Amino acid sequence: MNNPNVAQAIEQYNSKIKRVLVTEEEIQQAIAQAAKEIDAIYDGRPILLVSILKGAFVFMADLCRAVTVPCEIGFMAAKSYYQGTVSTGVVKITMDLDQDVSNYHVVIVEDIIDTGRTLRDVVNMLKLRNPLSLRVVTLLDKPSRRLVDFEADKALFTIPDHFVIGYGLDCGEHYRNLRYIAEYGE
Ligand code: IMP
Ligand code: MG
Numbered sequence: 001m002n003n004p005n006v007a008q009a010i011e012q013y014n015s016k017i018k019r020v021l022v023t024e025e026e027i028q029q030a031i032a033q034a035a036k037e038i039d040a041i042y043d044g045r046p047i048l049l050v051s052i053l054k055g056a057f058v059f060m061a062d063l064c065r066a067v068t069v070p071c072e073i074g075f076m077a078a079k080s081y082y083q084g085t086v087s088t089g090v091v092k093i094t095m096d097l098d099q100d101v102s103n104y105h106v107v108i109v110e111d112i113i114d115t116g117r118t119l120r121d122v123v124n125m126l127k128l129r130n131p132l133s134l135r136v137v138t139l140l141d142k143p144s145r146r147l148v149d150f151e152a153d154k155a156l157f158t159i160p161d162h163f164v165i166g167y168g169l170d171c172g173e174h175y176r177n178l179r180y181i182a183e184y185g186e
Helices: 004-015 024-042 057-066 117-127
Strands: 017-022 047-053 071-083 086-095 105-113 133-141 154-158 181-184
Touching: 024 057, 024 133, 024 154, 047 057, 047 117, 057 071, 057 105, 071 117, 086 117, 105 117, 117 133
Parallel strands: 047 071, 047 105, 105 133, 133 154
Antiparallel strands: 017 181, 071 086
16 A cells, blocks of 8 residues: 555554454354244245344345345344444434335344444334234343343343454444454444
């Protein structure tokens, strides 16, 4: 890189990736296992995988290719408002599904459960629409941060109270394209 300002910006960007918490291999192994469990639970019955954008888009892409039951995919967007790395507690559904969930076994595919507010709200909303069944799979779980009573049916990794980035998760919209999960640090 010839431009010193660009080189400095890149160095600063990379310096926030403090340490790898979950490697690419660990993620892929856990997804293969979770997909097997989904295949066994639904046993050929068609499912609707519902991903919560944006954070879960990478997990969704890998999980949907690992399951073998007939599946459709759908997207919702829920925003929990952050000031820096601190959740403000305001959750808003900004994009809804176009499927009528009353015809489906729904599996919600989420990136991380932190305070639990986002999924509590999304699950309550979807239950009112009478899906055939509803389960929640999350890539990451930070149980020590929970503010509302909510548990996923399946969490691939339980992690301590660190702000994490990568594999779909962002800080200020950056780092979503990392192939692993890392701890973010100023
Ligand atoms: P909750 O409503 O507090 O459970 O927060 C859930 C949402 O906040 C997740 O879907 C993420 O988008 C975001 N979030 C929570 N913790 C982290 C983190 O450590 N890194 C990046 N995003 C996070
Ligand atoms: Mg999210």
